[in-house]
Amino acid sequence: MLRSTLALLALLALLVTGCAAAAPSSPAGSLPAGSLPAGSPAASPSTGPSGAASPHPIVVTTDMGMDDLVAIYLLLREPSVDIRAITIDGTGLVHCGPGLRNIRRILAAFGREDIPFACGRDTAGPGGTPFPDDWRASSDNMYGVVLPPVVGTEFPPAGADLLAEAIDAAPAPVTIVALGPWTTLQDLFAAHPATLAKVAGIHAMAGAFDVPGNMDTPTIKPADGVEWNVGADPSAFAAVLALDVPVTFVPLDATDDVPVPWDIVERLASDHAAAGADITYETYVRSPYLAAAGSYWWDSAAAAAFVDPGLATWEDATIALSERGHLSRDPAGRPARIAVAADGQRVTDAILAGLRRGDPRPVPFTLAGALSVTWDGTACTVDDGAPTKAGMTTVTFHNRSAAAAGLLAAGVREPHTWADALAWIDAADMSNPELAIPDWIVQVASDGVYAEAGADATAAVDLPAGTVGVLCGTGEWPKLDFADGGTLTLGS
Secondary structure, eight states, X not given: OHHHHHHHOGGGSOEEBBSSOOOOOOOOOOOOTTSSOTTSTTOOTTOOGGGOSSOEEEEEEEOOOHHHHHHHHHHHTOTTEEEEEEEEOTTSSSOHHHHHHHHHHHHHHTTOTTSOEEEOOOSOOTTOOOOOHHHHHHHHTGGGOOOOOOOOSSOOOBHHHHHHHHHHHSSSOEEEEXXXXXXXXXXXXHHOGXXXXXXXEEEEEOOOSSSOOSOOSSSOOGGGOBOHHHHTSHHHHHHHHTSSOOEEEEOHHXXXXXXXXXXXHHHHHTOOOSHHHHHHHHHHHHOGGGGSTTOBOHXXXXXXXXXXXXXXXXXXXXXXXXTTSBXXXXXTSEEEEEEEEEOHHHHHHHHHHHHTOSOOOSXXXXXXXXXXXXXXXXXXXXXXXXXXXXXXXXXEEEEOSSSOEEEEOOOOBTTSOHHHXXXXXXXXXXXXXXXXXXXXXXXXXXXXXXXOTTOEEXXXXXXXXXXXXXXXXXXXXXXXXXXXXXXXXXXX
């Protein structure tokens, strides 16, 4: 199929022709329900940290997936919380090295370099399941977001040690907002058992009680009811759950009520001046697949429900953990509070409002322009309002034909011409696994833009200065047909 072609050939990405060789773009306050023992004044679902007179100290543990990042942006600007430390879960989505780099840059963009950070152990205990490599690569790259480099002057301590130091130094009992696996928490309480006395509770996005899990691997299926934050290191969860610490869960049962809005880019486009909104906007522009069907604000919803427990419906229960990582109700289990549902619209509104709070980032994200191309089954046409400047550009493909199609482009280095590129494409044997793209064709990073019949598709492409050629592609692999849409000239 054409989609396979787009994935297989670097040629079928947006390319550029230019005069020179171009490089590829490459909460002080009361705690949320369940964070304190039953009967505590703070244990009511209607009481949250946002009503407090002084910020509530928290520490955040995270695997820095996209939903975690949105949660962090929300908490960084939430006046009812005092973030004492952030630790990265090495058994989660991001690897320690890139994760430390990314969180350093994020804190600088928010003007919060005062918050210490570290990374925890990167090997899970028995029964742990690593996140897929391609998911981790995307998280390592922060989904394409570009933040200015920040030079570190110190090497962060071990994650467990930083958490112990931050919790011990806090002016009041600390709530752990856990947005990833619990590997670092296991290490914290094993190495620093006295710290437990200063922990008010754990508020975690984790588990799937009455809904399918979201793990789908050769050995664990959704019917097994395992959620990734637990399944990545179930033995760590078991070790922490065995301790006498209040736990609140925001599981898939609630977060499944909060899908990422399909039009998140359009919603943020009207107001993304604040740092959190701007970085989130950039992320969804650069990686629109993050808002595709099946994407949820898992950990983001958990953070919102921590700030305002009234966004969710809560239940007190006794729970147990299976060896594979399934959290379930069990009369013989330990007590916990569970969010069994969430008000999706109110949670979404709360997240967007939180992202739009506070100052801008030092270097805001800007789009150079927008490119719109229409394919009607006969002609490939660049619509009015085509960009004239190089830079990050939104590309929209309107497929008005009766068959699936893709928006492509090809380009050349001088002395070759656009006509030479078209001739090479026309003659290329797409079925040849050894097919090599000539070095005079200049590639620009993109996955191409594909749309079903009668549908539209959008992607973001970093277009450099030069002449950009446009193609509309149809057919099935390996027989493909291309229609020339002409060229654009972009200035720097």
